[in-house]
Amino acid sequence: MVVHASAYADELVQTAKTISSPGRGIIAMDESNATIGKRLASIGLENTEANRQAYRTVLVRTPGLGQYISGAILFEETLYQSTVDGEKIVDVLVDQGIVPGIKVDKGLVPLAGSNNESWCQGLDGLASREAAYYQAGARFAKWRTVVSIPTGPSELAVKEAAWGLARYAAISQENGLVPIVEPEILLDGDHGIKRTFEVAQKVWAETFYYLAQNNVLFEGILLKPSMVTPGADCKEKATPEQIAHYTLKLLHRRVPPAVPGILFLSGGQSEVEATLNLNAMNQSPNPWHVSFSYARALQNSCLKTWAGRPENVKAAQNALLLRAKANSLAQLGKYSS
Ligand code: 13P
Numbered sequence: 473m474v475v476h477a478s479a480y481a482d483e484l485v486q487t488a489k490t491i492s493s494p495g496r497g498i499i500a501m502d503e504s505n506a507t508i509g510k511r512l513a514s515i516g517l518e519n520t521e522a523n524r525q526a527y528r529t530v531l532v533r534t535p536g537l538g539q540y541i542s543g544a545i546l547f548e549e550t551l552y553q554s555t556v557d558g559e560k561i562v563d564v565l566v567d568q569g570i571v572p573g574i575k576v577d578k579g580l581v582p583l584a585g586s587n588n589e590s591w592c593q594g595l596d597g598l599a600s601r602e603a604a605y606y607q608a609g610a611r612f613a614k615w616r617t618v619v620s621i622p623t624g625p626s627e628l629a630v631k632e633a634a635w636g637l638a639r640y641a642a643i644s645q646e647n648g649l650v651p652i653v654e655p656e657i658l659l660d661g662d663h664g665i666k667r668t669f670e671v672a673q674k675v676w677a678e679t680f681y682y683l684a685q686n687n688v689l690f691e692g693i694l695l696k697p698s699m700v701t702p703g704a705d706c707k708e709k710a711t712p713e714q715i716a717h718y719t720l721k722l723l724h725r726r727v728p729p730a731v732p733g734i735l736f737l738s739g740g741q742s743e744v745e746a747t748l749n750l751n752a753m754n755q756s757p758n759p760w761h762v763s764f765s766y767a768r769a770l771q772n773s774c775l776k777t778w779a780g781r782p783e784n785v786k787a788a789q790n791a792l793l794l795r796a797k798a799n800s801l802a803q804l805g806k807y808s809s
Pocket of ligand 1: 500616654737738739740765766767768769
């Protein structure tokens with residue numbers, strides 16, 4: 473039995489372990505209505521509830537998905553939605569052995585007193601929303617905040633990001649949801665990989681300091697970091713081996729082995745880059761499960777292939793399965809292109 477104030481302590485540990493099972497990772501399909509609108513516009517579709525439902529049905533109805541995917545992060549609308557053929561999306565996921573999760577933050581707004589930086593809203597009313605999400609079948613949560621390197625980042629922005637994540641994590645655990653802790657360090661900028669490494673060290677030091685202060689059970693959380701890469705406009709590109717070197721060095725210095733899983737975001741990397749980088753990180757054993765929680769790097773080809781046409785559903789699902797399988801192999805360190 474785990475000793476922790478949350479009545480859900482044992483369940484949290486079990487959920488985090490299930491999500492961190494070998495050869496599996498998370499599909500992030502929790503685009504807000506604004507973001508999914510951009511994705512649908514890219515294939516010429518209107519941002520209607522019916523189109524969002526049709527697309528999300530394509531994803532969750534992919535046969536065999538549960539072999540490679542252990543968790544799916546949903547937007548609130550999808551948690552309560554059915555597939556086009558009338559089955560609850562949550563039930564379709566559970567039937568495949570996929571744990572349903574929920575995005576609980578309320579998005580970014582300007583942070584007064586900073587260098588034009590942002591902070592993440594959503595703590596007000598979080599406990600009661602999460603209790604309802606648990607009732608609806610969610611077993612983990614996600615809160616994404618961001619830190620931007622070209623702006624400094626300011627001490628204030630880093631502290632606010634870390635504190636918000638820690639409060640969210642404590643509230644989630646009290647309501648039975650495993651919190652995914654996601655301080656995304658944005659790729660924007662022309663800085664080199666060493667600068668990203670420095671900033672990431674600061675962000676994670678502060679995040680773990682506040683997680684501990686808030687009595688968060690480390691065995692019952694999951695992390696969703698950005699990989700340590702050069703800025704998107706940096707002239708010097710990095711190889712997967714260099715990215716793995718810096719990212720693992722960061723994790724070894726900052727993340728206690730009590731944390732069961734580290735599931736990266738793809739942050740604008742191409743599908744293949746995201747797979748190669750993950751594979752490079754799994755070439756030798758790690759103290760934690762090192763895996764993926766990709767949105768774009770799992771969905772891009774699938775969305776393009778589907779293009780809103782029923783006759784393309786099968787091909788789109790094959791495209792998703794191809795990426796899921798590639799990333800599953802990368803989780804095991806066995807991917808070759
Ligand atoms: P990307 O993998 O597209 O960066 O999205 C992951 C995510 O959920 C960001 O919060």
